[in-house]
Ligand SMILES: C[C@](O)(CO)[C@H](O)COP(=O)(O)OP(=O)(O)OC[C@H]1O[C@@H](n2ccc(N)nc2=O)[C@H](O)[C@@H]1O
């Protein structure tokens with residue numbers, strides 16, 4: 001038996017860091033939403049109990065380091081599953097980009113295997129298991145739009161944000177999330193207004209959503225990689241309504257309300273970046289699988 005599951009990328013419309021925790025993680029407050037750029041995960045039942053990872057992308061680990069492998073292994077151990085699975089990952093989401101590609105692959109694997117292995121777990125249970133793999137995995141299990149707190153694993157659903165286009169531009173550098181959090185000076189953060197962002201979404205107010213984009217990690221990554229600041233400037237120059245770095249970066253996203261402007265921003269960025277995408281916000285939650 002075989003099945004396909006979509007693994008969409010996320011962007012952080014706002015990302016605040018409230019402080020460092022005794023366990024080494026940071027307490028965060030993030031408004032996250034999925035976009036229509038997705039990896040495709042194919043899951044095929046393997047009778048001998050093994051877990052295989054297959055991918056054409058040279059940046060994707062083909063072994064236990066792959067977050068999709070971790071997801072399968074965790075479910076297999078916890079629920080004493082006898083069968084194995086061959087996981088084929090067709091990558092569309094750039095790797096180490098701040099778009100939660102690996103986390104979304106893990107979340108899609110959890111949702112798919114729940115069906116393939118007849119585990120009958122709820123999204124809540126899958127999200128709890130996902131938190132053991134990584135801080136972004138719980139959100140990726142649900143998808144849609146949410147306020148994420150704790151270290152990112154406490155998820156409160158939000159309505160779909162106002163409709164718009166998202167231009168994603170990924171420079172040809174990878175960023176380590178751990179390095180960015182390690183370099184953050186928590187006493188020097190300019191805090192985004194999370195409440196105002198949540199309110200803008202409830203009110204379906206596009207202008208307020210644009211006005212309240214903010215990311216406490218942005219300054220850290222911009223200092224490490226000045227080319228990210230350059231891409232932000234270009235995105236603004238070509239007419240995006242609002243521009244921000246996603247997650248720990250280096251991907252920059254620009255929001256554009258009117259379709260007539262999308263091509264201009266997209267073409268403008270193609271001159272500076274090897275990977276540029278013009279996509280829609282997805283906004284809605286994932287189906288179970
Ligand atoms: C930057 C974001 O992607 C925004 O959505 C997330 O906060 C990070 O999520 P993630 O990549 O799934 O993070 P994890 O794999 O759990 O952690 C990677 C590393 O980032 C740091 N980390 C992560 C999340 C968090 N709330 N505080 C942290 O300090 C830790 O050093 C950790 O070792």
Ligand SMILES: Nc1ncnc2c1ncn2[C@@H]1O[C@H](COP(=O)(O)OP(=O)(O)OP(=O)(O)O)[C@@H](O)[C@H]1O
Nearest residue numbers: 066067095096097098099100101102105136177247
């Ligand atoms: N399925 C996967 N796809 C891509 N990278 C993976 C995967 N599994 C593990 N990795 C490893 O994870 C690292 C980070 O990749 P990923 O694309 O998930 O980063 P990210 O988008 O910055 O994540 P986040 O936004 O959650 O911090 C990669 O360098 C890669 O070695």
